[in-house]
Amino acid sequence: MSFFLFFVLIILLNTVVALVSKYDKKRIIISALLVMFLCTPLVLVITMISIASAAGAGIGASVAGFTFGGITFVNGIIILFVGLFFDA
Incomplete structure (x- = not known):
């Protein structure tokens, strides 16, 4: 059950990143860094x-x-790679 709740949290986190960044490259990179270094320790x-x-x-x-x-943390790295290598 905890894995299911955690993956729902990851999906919500990715949705929030997509909504906040509005597919701007710089905002996606900043969001990825926030996920990696702020959300991971929490x-x-x-x-x-x-x-x-x-x-x-x-x-x-x-x-x-x-x-x-x-x-x-790996989720943040994936978001960072998306921000660095893919154009929106």
């Missing part, structure tokens, strides 16, 4: 705190946090 910390408090598992919470944070 996702990592929120995931680790919520899973650690709910399940009491420190190792499991850190693995889930790094997994979800890593996926968010």
